[in-house]
Amino acid sequence: xxxxxxxxxxxxxxxxxxxxxxxxxxxxxxxxxxxxxxxxxxxxxxxxxxxxxxxxxxxxxxxxxxxxxxxxxxxxxxxxxxxxxxxxxxxxxxxxxxxxxxxxxxxxxxxxxxxxxxxxxxxxxxxxxxxxxxxxxxxxxxxx
Numbered sequence: 280x281x282x283x284x285x286x287x288x289x290x291x292x293x294x295x296x297x298x299x300x301x302x303x304x305x306x307x308x309x310x311x312x313x314x315x316x317x318x319x320x321x322x323x324x325x326x327x328x329x330x331x332x333x334x335x336x337x338x339x340x341x342x343x344x345x346x347x348x349x350x351x352x353x354x355x356x357x358x359x360x361x362x363x364x365x366x367x368x369x370x371x372x373x374x375x376x377x378x379x380x381x382x383x384x385x386x387x388x389x390x391x392x393x394x395x396x397x398x399x400x401x402x403x404x405x406x407x408x409x410x411x412x413x414x415x416x417x418x419x420x421x422x423x
Contacts, residue, residue: 329374
């Protein structure tokens with residue numbers, strides 16, 4: 280299977296699943312779902328739909344369970360909307376990359392705050408040494 284064809288199928292499935300989740304699914308448990316990507320096997324028999332889930336852990340587990348129970352609906356709707364000989368079997372997989380990225384951002388913000396605090400205390404310490412009459416210049420003579 281050509282890479283271009285595979286990417287087109289992945290994009291088509293992504294678009295249709297997003298539309299279904301946004302406009303058609305009425306299940307109350309399927310709430311706070313964001314489709315982050317789709318991977319289709321090279322023989323087009325399986326499709327992994329990666330989803331970010333929001334809410335508590337229990338709500339996320341209930342939502343993922345509801346999605347996987349309704350995967351037959353998604354597969355039949357995809358078969359109706361996309362002209363393919365075989366429709367891939369759909370599997371919904373939790374994508375924790377958004378939570379992981381948020382954690383990385385949080386850690387980077389903490390590091391930045393600590394560096395800012397260290398820089399601030401060093402500057403304050405240098406000001407005190409300047410006031411004490413000490414020289415902040417290099418004692419070597421200037422050579423142009």
